[in-house]
Amino acid sequence: xxxxxxxxxxxxxxKPHIRENLLRIGARMLHESGYTATGIKDIVxxxxxxxxxxxxYFESKEAFGRExxxxxxxxxxxxxxxxxxxEDIPPLERLRHYFAERTLRFQTQGYVRGCMLxxxxxxxxxxxxxxxxxxxxxxxTWGTLMENCIADAQRSGxxxxxxxxxxxxxxxxxxxEGALLRMKVDKSDAPLTEFHExxxxxxxx
Amino acid sequence: xxxxxxxxxxxxxxKPHIRENLLRIGARMLHESGYTATGIKDIVxxxxxxxxxxxxYFESKEAFGRExxxxxxxxxxxxxxxxxxxEDIPPLERLRHYFAERTLRFQTQGYVRGCMLxxxxxxxxxxxxxxxxxxxxxxxTWGTLMENCIADAQRSGxxxxxxxxxxxxxxxxxxxEGALLRMKVDKSDAPLTEFHExxxxxxxx
Numbered sequence: 304x305x306x307x308x309x310x311x312x313x314x315x316x317x318k319p320h321i322r323e324n325l326l327r328i329g330a331r332m333l334h335e336s337g338y339t340a341t342g343i344k345d346i347v348x349x350x351x352x353x354x355x356x357x358x359x360y361f362e363s364k365e366a367f368g369r370e371x372x373x374x375x376x377x378x379x380x381x382x383x384x385x386x387x388x389x390e391d392i393p394p395l396e397r398l399r400h401y402f403a404e405r406t407l408r409f410q411t412q413g414y415v416r417g418c419m420l421x422x423x424x425x426x427x428x429x430x431x432x433x434x435x436x437x438x439x440x441x442x443x444t445w446g447t448l449m450e451n452c453i454a455d456a457q458r459s460g461x462x463x464x465x466x467x468x469x470x471x472x473x474x475x476x477x478x479x480e481g482a483l484l485r486m487k488v489d490k491s492d493a494p495l496t497e498f499h500e501x502x503x504x505x506x507x508x
Numbered sequence: 509x510x511x512x513x514x515x516x517x518x519x520x521x522x523k524p525h526i527r528e529n530l531l532r533i534g535a536r537m538l539h540e541s542g543y544t545a546t547g548i549k550d551i552v553x554x555x556x557x558x559x560x561x562x563x564x565y566f567e568s569k570e571a572f573g574r575e576x577x578x579x580x581x582x583x584x585x586x587x588x589x590x591x592x593x594x595e596d597i598p599p600l601e602r603l604r605h606y607f608a609e610r611t612l613r614f615q616t617q618g619y620v621r622g623c624m625l626x627x628x629x630x631x632x633x634x635x636x637x638x639x640x641x642x643x644x645x646x647x648x649t650w651g652t653l654m655e656n657c658i659a660d661a662q663r664s665g666x667x668x669x670x671x672x673x674x675x676x677x678x679x680x681x682x683x684x685e686g687a688l689l690r691m692k693v694d695k696s697d698a699p700l701t702e703f704h705e706x707x708x709x710x711x712x713x
Contacts, residue, residue, distance in 0.1 A: 335634070336635070337542075337544060337631050337632075339542060339544040339545045340544045340635075415634050416634065417630065421630060421689055422630045422631070424689050424690070424692055424693045425622065425626060425627045425630045425631065425689055425692065426542050426627070426630065426631055427542075428692040428693045429540070429620050429621065429692060430541070430545075435692075435693055435695075438693045439693050439694055442690065442693060442694075464710050466705065466706060466709060466710055470702050470705060470706065471706065473690070473698075473699065473702055474683070474687075474702055474703065474706040476686075476690075477683065477686035477687050477689065477690045477699055477703070478679070478682065478683035478686045478687075479686065480685075480686040480689050480690070481681075481682035481683045481684065481685040481686025481687070481689065482679075482682050482683075482686070484626055484629050484630055484682065484685050484686065484689070485629070485647065485678070485681075485682045485685070487629055487630060487633040487634060487640075488629045488633045488640055488643045488644050488647060489644055489647075490640075493678075494678065494682055497675050497678055497679055498679065498682070500671065500675060501671060501675060501676065501679040501711070504671060505669050505671055505710075505711060506706070506710060506711060
C-alpha cells in the first residue's frame with residue numbers, strides 16, 4: 304500500500320496546543336475584564352501568536368467567546384461533579400460543602416472576577432445569541448447537579464421544604480450568582496456567608 | 509446695592525438641560541449595551557451635542573458613569589419609595605406587590621436589559637472604584653427599604669422566619685439580581701416567577 308499523501312494546505316497547519324492556549328488565556332481575560340474590553344489583539348499578544356493566526360482557529364470573536372465559555376465551564380465541571388456527585392457524602396452536605404469551598408476560593412482571591420458565566424450573562428446576553436445559548440445550556444447543567452442533590456435530600460427527609468426540587472435548584476443557582484454579584488461590589492464575603500446562612504438555615508431545611 | 513456681575517467665563521456656559529439630557533440618554537445606553545461598549549461619541553451623537561462639549565459637563569467617562577448610575581437609581585427611587593414605603597399596605601404585601609410589579613415590567617419589555625446596577629456591578633466593579641462605590645451605596649439604600657418591610661412583618665407576625673431582617677433583606681436583593689441575570693440568559697420570566705414562588709412560599713413566611 305502506498306502511504307496516503309495529504310492534500311496540499313494553504314497557510315500554516317492549525318496546531319491544537321495553540322488553539323487551547325488561546326482559549327485558556329482568552330477565557331481568563333474575558334473572565335477578568337469582560338467581553339467588550341478584551342480585544343482579539345489583547346488575546347493574541349498575551350498568547351504570543353500573530354494576530355492573523357487567530358482566524359486559523361476561530362471564525363470570529365463571537366465564535367471565540369462561545370468556545371471560551373465552554374472552556375471555562377468544562378474546566379470547572381470536573382470539580383463540580385466531584386463535589387456535587389460524590390455519593391459517599393449525604394446530598395445536603397454535598398451542597399453545603401460545595402458552597403463553602405467556593406466561598407473559601409473567593410476569600411483567597413480577594414472577591415474579584417466572580418463567575419464568568421454570570422459576568423457574560425449580564426454583559427452580552429442581549430446582544431450575542433450564540434454566547435447566550437451556551438450560557439443557558441451550562442446554567443442548565445449546573446442547576447441539574449444541584450437539583451439531584453436537593454431531590455435526594457428531600458427523599459431522605461434531610462430537606463422537608465416541599466417546593467419542587469427543580470424550582471429550588473434554579474433559585475439556588477440564581478441566588479448564588481446574585482451573591483457573587485454583590486460580593487464584587489461590596490468586596491466582602493458577607494454576601495456569600497449570608498447566602499449560606501439563609502439557604503441552609505431557612506430554605507433547604 | 510450694585511447688581512453682582514459674574515466673572516468672565518471661558519467657553520460656552522454649561523446648560524443644565526444639556527447635562528441632564530446627556531445623563532438620561534447615556535444612562536439608557538449604559539443600561540442597554542454596557543459601560544465599555546458605550547463610547548462618549550455614541551452618547552454625544554445620540555444627544556446631538558458636539559463631542560467636545562461633553563467635557564464641559566463631565567470630567568471623564570468614569571465621572572459620567574458614576575453620575576449615570578446615580579441618575580438611574582434616583583429615577584427609580586420615587587417608585588421604590590412609593591411601593592415599599594406605602595404604609596397603607598401591610599409590609600409583606602408591599603414586598604409581594606413590588607416584585608410582581610417589576611416582573612410585569614420585564615414581561616412587557618421582553619426580558620432585556622435587566623437592572624443597570626447589576627449589569628455594571630459585574631462589568632466594572634473590579635476596574636472602576638468610584639463607580640463601584642456608587643453601586644454599593646445604592647444597593648445599600650435599596651436593601652434598607654426591603655429590610656424595613658421585613659422587620660415590620662416580623663414584628664407583626666406576618667413573617668415568622670427568625671433570621672435577622674438585614675440578612676434576609678440583603679439575601680432577597682441579591683437573589684433578585686440573580687433572577688434578573690438568569691432572565692436575561694433564558695429570555696423567560698421563569699426565574700422571576702420562581703423567585704416569587706420560593707421567596708413568598710418558603711422564605712418570607
